[in-house]
Amino acid sequence: MKEYADMKLWQGRIDAADGPLGMRWHQIVKSLSPLTPSGSLALLGFACDAGVVRNHGRPGARCGPAALRRALANMPVHACKQVADAGDVICLPERMTSSELQNDLEVAQELLAQEVQALLGRGLFPLVLGGGHEMAFGSFQGLAAHLAGRQGAAPPRIGIINLDAHFDLRMSDQASSATAFRQIAESCAERGWPFHYCVLGVSPYSNTEAQFERARQLGAVWRLDEEMAWVQMTEIRAVLARFLSAVDHVFFSICLDVLPAAVMPAVSAPAPHGVGLPMVEVVLDMVTDSDKLILVEIAELNPAYDIDNQGANVAARLAARVANNLAA
Numbered sequence: 001m002k003e004y005a006d007m008k009l010w011q012g013r014i015d016a017a018d019g020p021l022g023m024r025w026h027q028i029v030k031s032l033s034p035l036t037p038s039g040s041l042a043l044l045g046f047a048c049d050a051g052v053v054r055n056h057g058r059p060g061a062r063c064g065p066a067a068l069r070r071a072l073a074n075m076p077v078h079a080c081k082q083v084a085d086a087g088d089v090i091c092l093p094e095r096m097t098s099s100e101l102q103n104d105l106e107v108a109q110e111l112l113a114q115e116v117q118a119l120l121g122r123g124l125f126p127l128v129l130g131g132g133h134e135m136a137f138g139s140f141q142g143l144a145a146h147l148a149g150r151q152g153a154a155p156p157r158i159g160i161i162n163l164d165a166h167f168d169l170r171m172s173d174q175a176s177s178a179t180a181f182r183q184i185a186e187s188c189a190e191r192g193w194p195f196h197y198c199v200l201g202v203s204p205y206s207n208t209e210a211q212f213e214r215a216r217q218l219g220a221v222w223r224l225d226e227e228m229a230w231v232q233m234t235e236i237r238a239v240l241a242r243f244l245s246a247v248d249h250v251f252f253s254i255c256l257d258v259l260p261a262a263v264m265p266a267v268s269a270p271a272p273h274g275v276g277l278p279m280v281e282v283v284l285d286m287v288t289d290s291d292k293l294i295l296v297e298i299a300e301l302n303p304a305y306d307i308d309n310q311g312a313n314v315a316a317r318l319a320a321r322v323a324n325n326l327a328a
C-alpha cells in the first residue's frame with residue numbers, strides 16, 4: 001500500500017533569532033503535491049523488510065524511512081531548498097498470512113516502481129529511503145519504465161553504482177534483499193538493454209565464490225572493501241570515471257552495510273571491515289557531481305539495532321549530502 005507523507009515526523013529545533021539562515025530541514029520539507037515545482041528533491045520511503053526476512057536477515061528496516069526522516073528533520077539547510085516528501089510504500093508482512101506474504105514483497109516493489117516512475121515523469125529527483133535492499137529492483141523498474149517511455153531507438157545505457165558489502169546477485173526461487181541486482185540484470189536482458197553494474201566495498205568474507213563468478217559473467221566492475229582505502233584513491237577515481245563515461249543515466253544505490261559496523265550498527269548485517277565514511281562521501285561526491293545521475297536510494301537502515309541514533313544520523317548525513325550536492 002501507499003501512504004501520504006506523515007508530516008509529524010518533520011519536527012525539530014527552530015532558531016528563530018537566526019532568521020532564514022537558521023533554517024533546518026523540518027522547516028522546508030513539504031508534502032508532495034501537484035504544486036511541487038519540478039526539479040525538487042522528492043523523498044520516497046520504502047517501508048519494507050520482507051526481502052531481508054526472506055534472506056534470513058534481521059528484520060527492522062521497514063522502520064528505516066521514518067527514522068531517517070526524524071534524523072534529517074534537524075539537519076541545517078544549506079544548498080538544498082526544495083524538498084517534497086512523497087510518503088511511503090508500505091509492506092506489512094506480519095499482517096499477512098504465510099501464503100500472501102509470498103506476493104506482498106513483489107506488490108511493494110511494483111508499487112515502488114510506479115511511484116519512482118511518476119516522480120521521474122514529473123521532473124522530480126527521487127531519493128528513495130529504505131527499507132531492505134530489495135528496494136533496488138523496484139527503484140530500477142521505475143527508472144526503466146520512465147526511460148522505456150521515451151522515444152528513441154537506442155537502448156538506454158544505465159549505470160548502476162552500488163556502494164555495498166554485497167553483490168546481491170544471488171540465485172533463488174524467490175526474490176529477497178540479496179537477489180535485487182540479479183533480477184535487474186535479468187530485466188535488462190529481457191529488454192535487450194546492457195547491464196552496467198559497479199559495486200564498491202564488496203567483502204570477500206560476505207560473498208561466496210558463486211557471487212564473484214556471477215559478477216564476472218555479468219561483466220560487473222567491483223572493488224573489495226580492502227581496496228577502498230585512501231592510498232588507492234587514484235585508482236578508485238579512475239574506476240569510477242571510466243564507469244561513468246560509458247553510461248548515460250546513473251542509478252546510485254547506497255547500502256548502508258557498506259560502512260564499518262562501528263559507524264553503522266543499524267543494519268541487518270554490520271560490516272567488520274567496511275568502507276569508511278570519508279571514502280563513502282568521496283564516492284558520493286563523485287557520483288552526484290555527474291550530470292548523469294537520475295535516481296538515488298539509501299537502503300537497509302534498521303533502527304532496531306541502532307545505537308543512540310548514530311546510524312540514523314549517518315544515513316541522514318548522506319541523504320543531506322546528496323541533496324546539497326544536487327542543488328549546488
Ligand SMILES: [Mn+2]
Pocket residue numbers: 133164165166255257258
Ligand atoms: Mn548489503
